[in-house]
Amino acid sequence: MSDASARVADSTGNWVDTLAPEWARPYLRLSRFDRPIGSWLLLMPCWWSAALAAGMAHDVRRLPLTIVLFLIGAFAMRGAGCAWNDITDRDLDAKVERTRSRPLPSGRITVMQALAFLVALALIGLVVLLQFNRFAVLTGIASLVVVAIYPFMKRVTWWPQVFLGLAFSWGALMGFAVTFGRIDVTALVLYAGSIAWVIGYDTIYAHQDSEDDALIGIKSTARLFGAHTHQALILFYGLAVVLIGVALASGDVRWPAWLGLAAFAAHLASQIVRLRIDDPDLCKRLFFSNKHAGLLLFAGLLADAVMRAA
Template identity: 60%
Template sequence: MTDAGSHGADHRVADAVAGHWVDRVAPQRARPYLRLARIDRPIGWWLLLLPCWWSSALAAIASGAAAPSPLHLVLFFIGSVAMRGAGSTYNDIADRDLDAQVERTRSRPLPSGQIRARHAALFLVVQSLVGLAVLLQFNAVAIAVGIASLIPVAIYPFMKRIMPVPQAVLGLAFAWGALMGWVAVFGQLDAAALLLYAGTIAWVIGYDTIYAVQDIEDDEIAGIRSSARFFGRRMRGAIGLCYGASVGFIAAAALLAGAGAVGLLGVILFAAHLGSQVLRLDTRDGRGALMLFRSNRQAGLILFLGLAADAALKQIVG
């Protein structure tokens, strides 16, 4: 596939991780597709993956297992990378005209002309098939729940044109993994999984509001709606409320699943990390906001390790 604009100078995306291997060692012709799939911005698939792992760890506690299923953890990893890429490709196809009007996004492969829309659509199909192959490894209920996630994924790109807080729909999509780990073990959705899902939605709205700080001025010019624009001067307080709701729901989920002191310690450390983000946020500093947004990987891993350690400890102490 030869795309317009794919020759000549290399087009590194503005908010990619500096020095990423995609920009250094990937074949030149593959780079636009790897960037389209956000491989050079791994925080996206981490944030999609972590709720899956939380849910798996919560299911391990509730089922009396010593650890989350290693097979499930690996499948969720592969599926998250594939579906993050597919979702990003779909989003960029839908938003290519808007992206061309925003400084941070105009360097993406589609608005910059590195890839044609029809080639991006074909790439979307390939990534979706990888995700489907992963999904088919689970039980029938998990497959049905996984397919249902396509609804918020499909409508999200259009919500930023009409909704004041489109991050709420993004939350529905990115939090879906909070259901998947549980249903993959039990074959049904229970209150603990639904509480975890609610808490994860609030987490997504909070961290994506921080992310949107980078684009406030350009979004206003382009007519793109975002929670950062909607909350305005009340942004830090609104993020704090989102994070507080997230911690409350997740703590309730952990207690309902039978988590002990170690699991709750993980929730407390997760809460402390989120609180530090709110305190450190400068709404005039886009680069600083990006770093805070990326730090949610560490916050999510802290929670996962706390829940997983709780499951293991229960086995040791009997």
């Protein structure tokens, strides 16, 4: 099989195709290092909570190191999560046009090779986690329960995006665990807001596969909401903004954080206005744009933290 034919259908060529050694390419694709949007979306709640907690503590001295460690950990654990997802979904992926050329269903690597790579990435994540306090370590380890069950949820519930939200929003708890050694109400409300955000953006993402999913019996909120997706996004994106706003108020933030939330809300509103669920390419672009939405909120929280610590 040529390397060109080994590219997954939703990848159009990137640094992996041009710079990485050929033997490494299936592993980099397995972990989605060629398309790191998932890592960025996993990272955003981590950075939000780290900045919000630092602002509440009026101390940003450890914040740069925490930001870097969360960055490394998010990319490592997202890679491990993708490997686990592809191991469990390899038979289903073979039936979907967008995913049938992924490394496992296409036979580029074996299940045992994928498992070995998963373990290596998880060990990197563990090394990062061990840089924090004991409570944060235990909190991070607890997330593995949700990560482990998520790939199976699309087989049993119309709401797998909820379980993805539980996993991808865990970082909203980690910033508080690292900074204060506890999880308080502010962290839990931020976590809930992030879950609503994830449900929204992953519903957009799932519309790329809705036809194939219907044929093979895979459930998703995209199929559940169908023509009512815009109304559902108004609900979940609106809930995300309100809950995150409650968390910010609880954290007694100043104007930069509110400005960041306003920019975040405006970005989500623009997604709803622009969305056409019958346009897979547009769904993909809108899903990808959530990285920028998350960064807008983070920028506001970071500026707020620096201002309060001054």
